[in-house]
Amino acid sequence: TLLSVSGRPLDVDGRRGAIAVFHDITEVREREGDLTAFAGIVAHDLKNPLTVIAAHAEMAHDALEPAAPHSREAREATASIDRVSAGVVRMRRLIDDLLAYTTARDAALKPQPLDLNALVGEVVAERVNHLAVRPDIYVGPLPRVEADPALLRHVLDNLIGNALKYVQPGRTPKVDVSASTAGAGWVRIEVADRGIGVPDADKPHVFESFHRAHTGQSYGGTGLGLAICRRVIDRHGGSIIVVDNPGGGSRFSFTVPGAPVAMAAPAGVTAHE
Ligand code: ADP
DSSP states (O other), X not given: OOEEEEEEEEEETTEEEEEEEEEEOHHHHHHHHHHHHXXXXXXXXXXXXXXXXXXXXXXXXXXXXXXXXXXXXXHHHHHHHHHHHHHHHHHHHHHHHHHHHHHHHHXXXXXXXXXXXXXXXXXXXXXXXXXXXXXXXXXXXXXXXXXXXXXXXXXXXXXXXHHHHSSOTTOOOEEEEEEEEOSTTEEEEEEEEOSSOOOGGGTTTTTSTTOOSOOSTTOOOOSOHHHHHHHHHXXXXXXXXXXXXXXXXXXXXXXXXXXXXOOOOOTTOOOOO
C-alpha cells in the first residue's frame, strides 16, 4: 500500500494541535499509469490527422503564394495558414515528447554494454546539423555503461539539446560532456553548459512533467524532456540532478551502472558461450 500524508496545524480556542490525514494512493498511482497509457494512445492517433493538416496547409500556402503580394485578403490568408503550420510544429513536438514519455515509462528495459563515446558523438552530430551557429562542444573520454541504448539516447539528446537551447540570445552555445566514477561500479555523466542557468526556485521542479522555468518566446518546449530523463534514469536505478555550473550556466548529472569489465580467461582455460 502506498500512503501519502497530508495535514495542517490546528489552533482551537488557543489549544494547539495538528491534524494528519493518511490517504491510500495505490489506486491513484494505478490510475496515473492508465492515464499515461491513454496519453500515449491519443498521441499516437493524433499523428495521422496532424500529417493531413500539415500537408493541406502546405498546399494552400503554395497555391496562395503567387497571389499573395497582390491582394490584402490573400496576404491575410497566407498569414493564417502560416500560423496553422506553426501550430502543427508545436503539436508535433508535444506528441513526440508524450510518446517518448510513455515509452520511457512502459517500454521493456533492454540494458546492454554501450560505448558512450559513440552514442554521444551521434547525438551531437544530429543536434549540430540543425543549428545555425557552430556550438563549442567538448566531449569525453566517456566510459562504457550498461544501459538501454534507445532510452539512454533520449536522455543524452534531451540534456545536450537543452544545453544548446537555453543560451543567452546571440551567444555561442558551450557544452561540456564528461564522466567520472560514482563508486561501486557506477558512473556519473555530466552535461554542463554556460547558458542562462536554472533559477534556484525551479531546481527542485524541473524534472516534473510540464514544469518550465523559462517560458519566453525564444525558448519553445513542452516541459516533458527532463521528466523523460528522470524516468529513464530511475528505471536504471540511478539518479539525476541539476546544480549551477561554477563558471555560470547549469550542470546536469546522472548516474548509470558501468559496463561489467570483461575478465581475461586464465591461461589454458577456454571460454565457452
Ligand atoms: P522543455 O521542453 O521546456 O525544454 P524540459 O523538461 O527539457 O522541457 O526542461 C524543463 C525546464 O527546465 C525548461 O523549460 C527550462 O526552463 C529548464 N532547463 C532545462 N535545461 C536547461 C538548461 N540547460 N539551462 C537552463 N534551463 C534549463
